Amino acid sequence: MATGQVTMLEAVALRQMQEDQLDLAVREHARLVYRVAYSVLRDHHDAEDATQETFMRVLRYGGKMTGVRDQRTWLARIAWRVAVGRRKKTPEVQLEDAGETVTRLRSRSPGADEAMLDAEKIGSLQRLIAALPAKLRDPLTLSTVEEMSPKDIAQVLGASEAAVRSRIFRARQILREKLATLQE
Amino acid sequence: MRTEDNGQSAERWLDAALKQYGEAEPRPGLENRMLANLQAERARLTLRRWWWRPAAVVVTIAVLTAGAWLLRRSPDVTKVPISNQPTVVTRNQEPEPTIASANRPYAAPRPPRRSRGESPIAQPSSIPRLEQFPAPAPLSEQEEMLAQYVREHRQEATMVARARAELLKTELLRFQLQPASPANVEESEP
Numbered sequence: 001m002a003t004g005q006v007t008m009l010e011a012v013a014l015r016q017m018q019e020d021q022l023d024l025a026v027r028e029h030a031r032l033v034y035r036v037a038y039s040v041l042r043d044h045h046d047a048e049d050a051t052q053e054t055f056m057r058v059l060r061y062g063g064k065m066t067g068v069r070d071q072r073t074w075l076a077r078i079a080w081r082v083a084v085g086r087r088k089k090t091p092e093v094q095l096e097d098a099g100e101t102v103t104r105l106r107s108r109s110p111g112a113d114e115a116m117l118d119a120e121k122i123g124s125l126q127r128l129i130a131a132l133p134a135k136l137r138d139p140l141t142l143s144t145v146e147e148m149s150p151k152d153i154a155q156v157l158g159a160s161e162a163a164v165r166s167r168i169f170r171a172r173q174i175l176r177e178k179l180a181t182l183q184e
Numbered sequence: 185m186r187t188e189d190n191g192q193s194a195e196r197w198l199d200a201a202l203k204q205y206g207e208a209e210p211r212p213g214l215e216n217r218m219l220a221n222l223q224a225e226r227a228r229l230t231l232r233r234w235w236w237r238p239a240a241v242v243v244t245i246a247v248l249t250a251g252a253w254l255l256r257r258s259p260d261v262t263k264v265p266i267s268n269q270p271t272v273v274t275r276n277q278e279p280e281p282t283i284a285s286a287n288r289p290y291a292a293p294r295p296p297r298r299s300r301g302e303s304p305i306a307q308p309s310s311i312p313r314l315e316q317f318p319a320p321a322p323l324s325e326q327e328e329m330l331a332q333y334v335r336e337h338r339q340e341a342t343m344v345a346r347a348r349a350e351l352l353k354t355e356l357l358r359f360q361l362q363p364a365s366p367a368n369v370e371e372s373e374p
Contacts, residue, residue, distance in 0.1 A: 019226065022222065023222070026215055026218045026219055026222065027215050027219075030214050030215045030218055031210060031214070034208065034214060035208050038208035039205075039206060039208070044208070044210070044211070047208065047210070048210060048211070048214065048217075051210075051214070051218065052217075052218060052221055055218055055221075055222055056221075056222070056225060059222055059226065059229075060229075125198075125201040125202070125205055126205070129205075140202075143202075143206075144202050144203070144205045145206050146206060172198065172202075175198055176194050176195055176198055179197065179198060180194045
């Protein structure tokens, strides 16, 4: 009888601890989760829904959270998977088509380097990034999230840090070359 | 020279664009919304985890009530008067009140159970209900004549019946007293 009571109390205490832990994780990492989701989905409502779903998944499988060492990366990984799962099938974009948009924008405003990039320009960059191969696109997208270091990105994508650095470098190189070519 | 400028320009543009690309601020109160939704989800999960307990209690009570009702009702069945007249049960027929139910306080008669799709109009049964078994046959011609004689000459008929009964009794006594022998048998034979 006493053992049963102790076990029940332990279960209640463990559940309470998990709930507190999750609440703390929400307060500390909700923005990171949101940004990771936004980097993939590029829509505020979708990103918020993905953030919600990420924490719901953590709640349903809350027992695993206790044993996680790096909660930040763990949550970022879940958010990445949720967002990729929600990502709509984007139509294939050719780099040439995306580049034309950038050229048009740059020619319209010569002092655009210093000027604030507006939403239209971001849209054109999005098209350029979307045209990259997935292997290069994913690390580059995650690298735009301020809090994510190459080490974190490597953990999220399940690749080595060196591979992530290399892929980011190659992705940037492709984009840079494309921009330079289009400008000539 | 121009190519280098273009390259640097593109590099700067790309850096700025990627920085802005990754900048995303959620609407204010994101954490509070997440926490509220988590709280609601927790309540829902808790409810789902425990819903079967009250359901089990309700089912148990229902089973016990049904069992008690059946036990209370079963003696009534034995008190139904047994008659040699077979009861022809037809659909939509009101159940006859039993002795036990007669002692109970009045309860409104329940409407007959109908199966789904059955029309509420009573359908005549193909087998007529019999008042007596076997069914009374009509009198023969001789019996009708006898009945008429009894109705018209009641006293004479009574006397004849008594004399007949006496005669039968006498013959029966004589038959019982005399032992059966071949002689008697031969005598009795015409």
